[in-house]
Amino acid sequence: MRVAVIGASGRMGKFLITAVQAAEGVSLGAAILKPGSSLIGADAGEIAGVGKLGVAAVANLADCVNDFDVLIDFTTPALTLENAAFCAKHQKAIVVGTTGLSDDEKASLNQTAMDSPVVFAPNMSVGVNLTLKLLATAAEILGDDYDVEIVEAHHRHKVDSPSGTALRMGEVVAEALGRDLKECAVYGREGQTGARTQKEIGFETIRAGDVVGEHTVWFATEGERIEITHKASSRMTFAKGAVRAASWLEGKAAGMYDMQDVLDLK
Structure with a gap:
């Protein structure tokens, strides 16, 4: 080719x-x-x-x-x-x-x-795409009892937010849980927002320095938290x-x- x-x-x-x-x-x-x-x-x-x-x-x-x-x-x-x-x-x-x-x-x-x-694909990394598979499996097993939060970090020059990878991670998790990401996504929180709802999927964004790309998805419930992370260094x-x-x-x-x-x- x-x-x-x-x-x-x-x-x-x-x-x-x-x-x-x-x-x-x-x-x-x-x-x-x-x-x-x-x-x-x-x-x-x-x-x-x-x-x-x-x-x-x-x-x-x-x-x-x-x-x-x-x-x-x-x-x-x-x-x-x-x-x-x-x-x-x-x-x-x-x-x-x-x-x-x-x-x-x-x-x-x-x-x-x-x-x-x-x-x-929003991310061509082999590791990220394996991570997407792991996220779907985790969401299917953990279900609605676990809160989902997605934290991503990139370099200061990145112009879109959240990253395409973070959004795709959210889509994969939402699909596995039978949700529509457009309806359950929450992008950042400020002020008196009240307690989180059971089915929302939160996104937090960091832009700083020369970070190539880092993504962590939290599955958290009373008593434990599972984090699935991918970090790109190049x-x-x-x-x-x-x-x-x-x-x-x-x-x-x-x-x-x-x-x-x-x-x-x-």
């Missing part, structure tokens, strides 16, 4: 190029930068710090449409939808790690998946997961997939 990386000069883009270079069964086919970037034409491997790869960075997808089979996109919701539409039009697969998509934007991405294969874990998803997409039919599909956890 020939992989294209968009945002190749950014923090995540460099990790993705490095992960593609290190993985078996995939190769870097294209690297895309912002139009007007001074690095356009530079070797993508040198941009990422892994040495020359013979792939010159370009300004847009149209300039490399014949050079890749799957695009990895960790950009912004609006740009991701544009890129997904481009991939669908040209029969390319896409791996989407972008967070902060609205319900309407997710619906648009699902529409795109009718014409081309899409892997969409963005490389997300990059490796995304590259694994890109490789998995080879030969897949059009449709919407997630990392649970990639890891055969369903």
